Amino acid sequence: MVSKILIVDDDKEIRNLIAVYLENEGMQTEKVEDAVEALKLLEKNAFDLIILDIMMPKMNGIQACMKIREERSMPIIMLSAKSEDMDKIQGLTAGADDYLSKPFNPLELIARVKSQLRRYKKYNNEPVVNKSVLEIGDLIINADTRQVWVQRKEVRLTPKEFDILELLGRNKGIVLSVSKIYEAVWKEDFFKSDNTVMVHITKIRDKIEANPKNPIYIKTIWGVGYKL
Known part of the structure; x- marks a missing residue:
């Protein structure tokens, strides 16, 4: 089954760059420029993984990650132009599975995406009988x-x-x-x-x-x- 990835970043060039690399690996992508739009999209569509920038207008990535984690468990990889340990800790505490500082090597991001997808699919391949x-x-x-x-x-x-x-x-x-x-x-x-x-x-x-x-x-x- 083809993996569907949601890319959330207010930088159009970064969104497009990530999408090109993911699609070259046979994955499907959806791109949005802010977290508010991403949350609306998640209400209607299922994704296997989210790449989420921290510094965005309207709602930052930390807030969005916490909101997503209220109902969803797919892997989240956070991106940030900052490299301070505190930003990484905040991202992981909010529920992110991995963290990558900008500027990043696209090949490293792809490797991390594949790793998270393998782990997620391994432990989530059994159907949920009753979510309640x-x-x-x-x-x-x-x-x-x-x-x-x-x-x-x-x-x-x-x-x-x-x-x-x-x-x-x-x-x-x-x-x-x-x-x-x-x-x-x-x-x-x-x-x-x-x-x-x-x-x-x-x-x-x-x-x-x-x-x-x-x-x-x-x-x-x-x-x-x-x-x-």
Whole structure:
């Protein structure tokens, strides 16, 4: 099956250059100049991988990556004219799978694209039976019935506790910041001094963890956030 790649960059020359190299490798490409247009395109089309620039007008690549990761798991390779480690960390924390600084060697980008596609297809070639049911070890989350089970025993969560757990479950392995969790669940702007998320995480752990002080499901990534 031919791989479909979405290229998101406000520089037309870079978009066209990347597309030429990818298409020479037998891949299909779609090019857009900003993240807002990319998100609209993702609502209607399926892609195997996204090449996403960080510095763009309207919405930057970090924001777009976090938005994409709310629902989609295809590989994302981020591009940036900056080479600072902090930019790379931010990109990977937001959910990117790889990062490449500009100017880059197109052949290196192609090699990274192929590597990510191989990994993604290897671990995602089984059909998903029910996307509303998430299974993480002995933890089962049913988004349709809003029920949770741990080791076959049902656990009662409040609506907000369930929303947080489901958000973490749908982003399994991805570190979500406290502000990201708060804004996704409460639909409000986050204030740095607010400890609401931490309090709810503590309550969830008390209900789903055998030992809340040594959790196996919800991990704290100090200075960054939480992941499932």
